[in-house]
Amino acid sequence: MIRKEKMTVVSQKMIAENIYEMILHGELVSEMDNPGQFVHVKAEEGIDPLLRRPISISSIDKKNNAFTMIYRTEGKGTKRLAQKNEGDSVDVLGPLGNGFPILPHHKGKRALLVGGGIGVPPLYELSKRLVENKMEVVHVLGFQTESSSFYMEEFASLGHAYAATVDGSLGTKGFVTSIIDDMDGEFDVLYACGPIPMLRALEQRFSDIEAYLSLEQRMGCGIGACFACVCPVQGDESGTEYRKVCSDGPVFPVGEVVL
Ligand SMILES: Cc1cc2nc3c(=O)[nH]c(=O)nc-3n(C[C@H](O)[C@H](O)[C@H](O)COP(=O)(O)OP(=O)(O)OC[C@H]3O[C@@H](n4cnc5c(N)ncnc54)[C@H](O)[C@@H]3O)c2cc1C
Numbered sequence: 637m638i639r640k641e642k643m644t645v646v647s648q649k650m651i652a653e654n655i656y657e658m659i660l661h662g663e664l665v666s667e668m669d670n671p672g673q674f675v676h677v678k679a680e681e682g683i684d685p686l687l688r689r690p691i692s693i694s695s696i697d698k699k700n701n702a703f704t705m706i707y708r709t710e711g712k713g714t715k716r717l718a719q720k721n722e723g724d725s726v727d728v729l730g731p732l733g734n735g736f737p738i739l740p741h742h743k744g745k746r747a748l749l750v751g752g753g754i755g756v757p758p759l760y761e762l763s764k765r766l767v768e769n770k771m772e773v774v775h776v777l778g779f780q781t782e783s784s785s786f787y788m789e790e791f792a793s794l795g796h797a798y799a800a801t802v803d804g805s806l807g808t809k810g811f812v813t814s815i816i817d818d819m820d821g822e823f824d825v826l827y828a829c830g831p832i833p834m835l836r837a838l839e840q841r842f843s844d845i846e847a848y849l850s851l852e853q854r855m856g857c858g859i860g861a862c863f864a865c866v867c868p869v870q871g872d873e874s875g876t877e878y879r880k881v882c883s884d885g886p887v888f889p890v891g892e893v894v895l
Pocket residue numbers: 674685687688689690691692693706707708709710711712713714715754757758851852853854855886
């Protein structure tokens with residue numbers, strides 16, 4: 637069930653350049669289910685900024701009714717969020733979206749998790765769940781530079797974790813595909829979240845395996861009512877079929893929507 641709640645900031649810290657980790661406490665956590673779902677956050681009371689901002693659920697701690705978000709400061713909304721302190725309240729709507737599927741037939745299989753920039757956070761809860769499901773996980777995470785990278789150790793504690801940075805300051809120089817193209821072995825399932833060019837490159841390489849891509853589309857309402865986030869369905873010649881990223885996604889099987 638989707639709820640709206642004023643949640644309490646348990647902690648807020650800067651974990652990399654312009655990257656913040658915020659832990660929030662509240663009843664809404666009991667509704668969180670699938671990794672890859674997101675929350676819609678109102679950064680400030682009142683009308684400025686008016687719209688909520690979609691942020692992925694990065695980690696869920698049901699025992700303590702808490703969850704973690706990791707976000708990059710971009711514009712007005714995320715900069716206001718970064719000013720919140722321990723004990724402050726944040727207006728949260730969620731959990732929203734479908735999330736990544738973890739299916740019984742995945743048990744014992746090998747999964748490749750690929751994240752780019754602010755597409756990395758939802759992969760953390762996903763990776764923990766896959767490991768619980770007795771799967772082998774390999775992570776390939778792309779960042780601009782070492783100073784904007786985060787959670788490499790946390791991912792490495794769950795499975796191999798490779799980094800790619802545009803300037804080569806950490807891991808392999810280049811994009812996530814620079815690592816993937818040189819990797820040995822087969823994967824049974826791919827999960828990815830990040831910018832569209834990255835998802836397109838993965839779609840070309842992994843069209844023959846089970847693959848799920850999470851899209852970071854611009855959003856309005858977040859609950860399927862405003863059509864701000866629609867994207868066309870692949871192979872629809874009439875041009876009338878579409879999916880709403882907020883309520884049908886943000887995760888789609890590879891090949892379902894036009895990237
Ligand atoms: C499903 C989903 C999950 C996301 N998860 C994360 C996350 O875990 N961490 C993180 O740092 N960011 C995440 N984003 C991106 C994040 O929503 C934007 O960076 C944020 O909304 C920017 O708001 P702003 O006010 O700081 O910037 P502004 O540029 O001032 O925002 C202006 C408007 O554009 C929208 N917008 C701008 N950039 C994006 C974007 N990339 N995606 C969607 N809407 C955008 C804002 O929501 C707002 O309505 C996610 C986006 C989606 C759709």
